[in-house]
């Protein structure tokens with residue numbers, strides 16, 4: 001479990017992280033979103049004990065990161081934004097060093113290395129110099145390094161950057177599997193990644209948390225944007241004013257030649273009436289689909305709203 | 311000292327797998343070898359001249375005439391070679407961002423400093439002790455005063471302890487190796503020549519400056535004088551430099 005409590009980090013005058021709080025439970029994968037420079041990397045560096053916060057505290061499995069640095073670091077696996085690689089080592093030497101640094105000894109090192117090499121799919125580059133690997137493979141070695149001591153808590157800063165599409169699918173599945181019994185924080189700019197593998201999401205902007213919840217709760221909270229997409233064969237016979245007149249319809253717009261988007265107010269379910277109305281116009285109904293706001297809509301909404309406020 | 315061994319092994323391996331160690335060793339052996347042959351030739355010439363004049367000169371023996379200046383030469387050469395051994399130590403970890411791996415692993419800063427420092431000093435010592443053939447060659451043809459050879463090498467090794475500490479300190483200040491190198495040479499030059507060439511007008515001040523000088527304490531040891539104060543000075547110099555290095559690394563965590 002990770003709990004971040006009112007963490008603030010200043011670099012001189014610049015406030016990189018501003019009073020940030022959130023919790024990630026064991027067995028939960030949290031997606032950490034935010035525009036460039038929002039403070040994701042800085043927050044993760046504070047969680048992993050790389051740098052101290054200016055104010056606030058972080059607890060990992062109920063231990064304060066700065067009071068028990070060694071105990072906490074032993075159970076965290078961190079994959080930084082730039083994989084921390086020694087280019088002059090072979091993959092084997094590097095992983096052995098990473099395992100020893102985390103306190104593994106003897107036979108356990110070999111077992112641990114065998115396991116992550118298999119997990120991250122790097123067995124065929126095992127004896128090559130890290131410096132000679134392609135970007136995607138370096139990224140995988142960086143991930144292997146974070147997993148080698150089988151940590152209970154994983155902090156991954158943009159883990160799938162630079163991977164090819166097939167690798168992305170593999171690594172996402174790997175993270176999803178790991179997340180079943182670990183605590184995982186994962187930052188990314190790919191919203192689809194969050195919807196496919198994360199249980200919850202925290203969105204940060206300008207150093208402040210602007211949304212933090214389970215994904216389905218977030219969607220529900222933003223359900224005021226609920227809309228219905230209607231596609232018809234004969235758009236010319238549609239009487240927009242008649243649809244506007246239906247109680248519970250907020251707005252109606254043509255989204256393209258043949259499709260109509262009807263925005264609804266959240267509390268009334270008028271799908272039946274709406275469908276009846278269209279039907280009576282005999283416009284040739286082709287499609288009738290409820291649209292819930294995607295993470296993308298939510299992201300853009302909270303981030304731009306925040307911008308408007310400041 | 312958490313995880314000292316893996317860090318220490320890694321540093322040593324990095325030295326042995328990179329060309330820099332071999333280059334430093336080769337340059338050092340070539341230079342000292344050249345000076346060695348030169349002073350042997352000089353020594354025998356002077357010996358022939360002196361034997362003609364008939365009156366023996368005090369301290370005219372190969373240990374004092376050949377080895378002592380060589381110890382000084384070794385120290386002077388290492389003012390320039392030290393940064394080649396040390397500039398990488400911290401600067402490279404920062405540049406390659408591997409600091410993030412070290413500082414998020416259960417590793418203490420003390421272990422990092424100690425591992426890097428000891429590895430550098432061992433590399434230095436290997437290079438220095440590779441000149442041990444010299445006293446044996448002399449002893450084969452003539453004879454050496456082994457106690458003076460011993461204190462001489464002790465002096466060079468302790469001097470190296472101080473020089474490596476300065477180098478490590480400079481490397482912790484920056485992520486650019488070249489800056490670390492220039493700083494190291496600057497600081498070493500000051501502590502080498504202070505009280506000597508860099509003397510001052512006042513007699514009293516010069517004495518104080520000599521007390522601070524690395525060279526003065528080292529010089530006494532190469533004379534075969536085993537004075538605990540010199541040893542304590544050279545050791546304290548290293549410890550202070552290492553302590554400051556530890557502080558610098560600790561403080562720089564706040565800046566990220």
Ligand SMILES: Nc1ncnc2c1ncn2[C@@H]1O[C@H](COP(=O)(O)OP(=O)(O)OP(=O)(O)O)[C@@H](O)[C@H]1O
Pocket residue numbers: 011014015016034035036037038039040041042043081565566
């Ligand atoms: N070491 C540092 N010194 C000074 N400012 C810093 C430092 N690290 C980060 N910052 C600043 O803090 C802010 C947050 O940076 P951070 O790297 O955490 O953003 P991010 O959310 O990870 O962005 P990205 O999506 O681009 O990776 C930025 O304005 C950045 O310039």
Ligand SMILES: [Mg+2]
Pocket residue numbers: 040041042081157
């Ligand atoms: Mg970042």
